[in-house]
Amino acid sequence: MRAMKVTVIGTGYVGITTGVTLAYIGHEVTCVDIDPQKLALLRSGKAPIYEPGLEELMHLARERLKFTDAYAEAVPNAEVIFVAVGTPSDPEGNPDLRYVQAAAEGIGQHLSHNFTVIVNKSTVPIGSGNWVESLVRAAYEATHGKKARGHFAVASNPEFLREGSAIYDALYPDRIVVGTEQPEALEVLYNLYRPLLEQSFAEPAFQPRPATMKAVPLITADLASAELIKYAANAFLSVKISFINEIANLAERVGADITQIARGIGLDSRIGPRFLQAGVGWGGSCFGKDTAALVSTAREYGLTMPIVQAAREVNYRQRERMVEKLQRELKILKGRTIGLLGLTFKPNTDDLRDSPALDIAQRLIKHGVRVRVHDPIALQQARQQNPTLAVEYYESVMELAEDADALVLVTDWAVYRELDWEGIAKLMKKPLVVDGRNFLDKKRLAKAGFQHVGVGMGANPQLITAEE
Numbered sequence: 001m002r003a004m005k006v007t008v009i010g011t012g013y014v015g016i017t018t019g020v021t022l023a024y025i026g027h028e029v030t031c032v033d034i035d036p037q038k039l040a041l042l043r044s045g046k047a048p049i050y051e052p053g054l055e056e057l058m059h060l061a062r063e064r065l066k067f068t069d070a071y072a073e074a075v076p077n078a079e080v081i082f083v084a085v086g087t088p089s090d091p092e093g094n095p096d097l098r099y100v101q102a103a104a105e106g107i108g109q110h111l112s113h114n115f116t117v118i119v120n121k122s123t124v125p126i127g128s129g130n131w132v133e134s135l136v137r138a139a140y141e142a143t144h145g146k147k148a149r150g151h152f153a154v155a156s157n158p159e160f161l162r163e164g165s166a167i168y169d170a171l172y173p174d175r176i177v178v179g180t181e182q183p184e185a186l187e188v189l190y191n192l193y194r195p196l197l198e199q200s201f202a203e204p205a206f207q208p209r210p211a212t213m214k215a216v217p218l219i220t221a222d223l224a225s226a227e228l229i230k231y232a233a234n235a236f237l238s239v240k241i242s243f244i245n246e247i248a249n250l251a252e253r254v255g256a257d258i259t260q261i262a263r264g265i266g267l268d269s270r271i272g273p274r275f276l277q278a279g280v281g282w283g284g285s286c287f288g289k290d291t292a293a294l295v296s297t298a299r300e301y302g303l304t305m306p307i308v309q310a311a312r313e314v315n316y317r318q319r320e321r322m323v324e325k326l327q328r329e330l331k332i333l334k335g336r337t338i339g340l341l342g343l344t345f346k347p348n349t350d351d352l353r354d355s356p357a358l359d360i361a362q363r364l365i366k367h368g369v370r371v372r373v374h375d376p377i378a379l380q381q382a383r384q385q386n387p388t389l390a391v392e393y394y395e396s397v398m399e400l401a402e403d404a405d406a407l408v409l410v411t412d413w414a415v416y417r418e419l420d421w422e423g424i425a426k427l428m429k430k431p432l433v434v435d436g437r438n439f440l441d442k443k444r445l446a447k448a449g450f451q452h453v454g455v456g457m458g459a460n461p462q463l464i465t466a467e468e
Helices: 013-024 036-043 054-060 098-110 128-144 166-171 183-198 223-254 258-266 287-300 306-330 356-366 379-385 397-401 421-427 442-448
Strands: 005-009 028-032 065-068 080-083 116-120 152-156 176-179 218-221 337-341 370-374 406-409 432-435 451-453
Touching: 005 013, 005 098, 013 028, 013 054, 013 065, 013 080, 013 166, 036 065, 054 166, 080 098, 080 183, 098 116, 098 128, 116 128, 116 183, 128 152, 128 223, 152 183, 152 223, 176 183, 176 223, 183 218, 218 223, 223 258, 223 287, 223 306, 287 306, 306 356, 306 406, 306 432, 306 451, 337 356, 337 397, 356 370, 370 379, 370 397, 397 421, 421 442, 442 451
Parallel strands: 005 028, 005 080, 028 065, 080 116, 116 152, 176 218, 337 370, 337 406, 406 432, 432 451
Antiparallel strands: 152 176
16 A cells, blocks of 8 residues: 555544544544644644544554644645534534635645645535635635646545544444545545555554454445435434434333333334434534534525424423423422533543533523533533533532432443442432433442433333332
8 A cells, every 4th residue: 555645634523533544544644723732732642632542543653643733834745635624503504614615725725736635524515515626726726826627626525433433433434435526536535545445454452343344335426425425324313313212202101111112123124223222312513513504405405304303303302301300300490409410412522512411401500400510521621611601510429419409311421320329329318310311220229219210211110129
């Protein structure tokens, strides 16, 4: 394999994972970011985000990784340039593309005469490939005073990384999708990804290759189809989660058990068991943003997306249902003290974007509740990012639980399953836990004296007893 010169614009979750992975499999990678603090951290070998395995992979790839804030240093010699900047949603659900525009213009200004493939890695609206191409071309021609034809091509290469499992997903992907109309660009990206496609790289000791892992499929498409693949994938998973939550709400009313239902339908090979975990619903940087963008894009073309829109409504309603469960058990919420366990939208990440826990905290505060919060990783970030949120931050779950009226498990961090629940029960005013992920050991909690309230758990409560 020939090592290629790669530039990654943006060192957020997608950018840094992409850059480090490509460096690990043998390419020379330069990552660009304008944040001096982040650059200093990266140059010292530290990751700017919490992601298991990322710093270990950075260490293994360190000789092929560089970090800079200068396009003039990173762009001219690059054979492939990834645009991996943020695309946050505006109030109408449209992606904010100002960072993509700045990256495209910066690339165009510094492109050399060598053929370069510019890859949209950021999740962008359908048609953005053409838009980025026009921005790069205009900047190139304004800077160099000559036509840009033949000097670059734009491709779409959506990411399918799960936060908390990003290194696994980057090294052992289900598929790699490339969208381009230019055969030369496709050939470049095939050669770039060849070690991943053939799984010919040496596996890192901390993230071994799955025993069943063989060649990775390469899906080629036109630009618009590749862009829509990303949105469609996230929308489908969002719908699947909201569907099982909707069934869970019915299960509670009719006296059924959603865990049994999920297993019963998940073993159907047409459905599959993944993303059938009922609970507080999804959060994070992708599902909410991408479903909103999909609805917004459809509106531009005179279409509605009722299924996707319904999935969004069901999801955000789940957060209010956690408050309703507390109200049902405690009757009056005003003046109560309630502790939330977990602030990140999922375990093994420090990402607080669209956090169900922070949303639930705000809803409880409006009811006059004194809210205490704990997270094993993201407490400091939560303080910094939410300076006006009137919650109390606790480093210790035991201290959080003292004289509390209830606890709510919001994020299924493994550490919460192993807490001293017997000791916690003795500290609380009322040993009540609302398990927003159906994650905790119900039998152990019953033995400790807890009342356990799950999601979609209407069936046979008498089976969960302390005697068991």
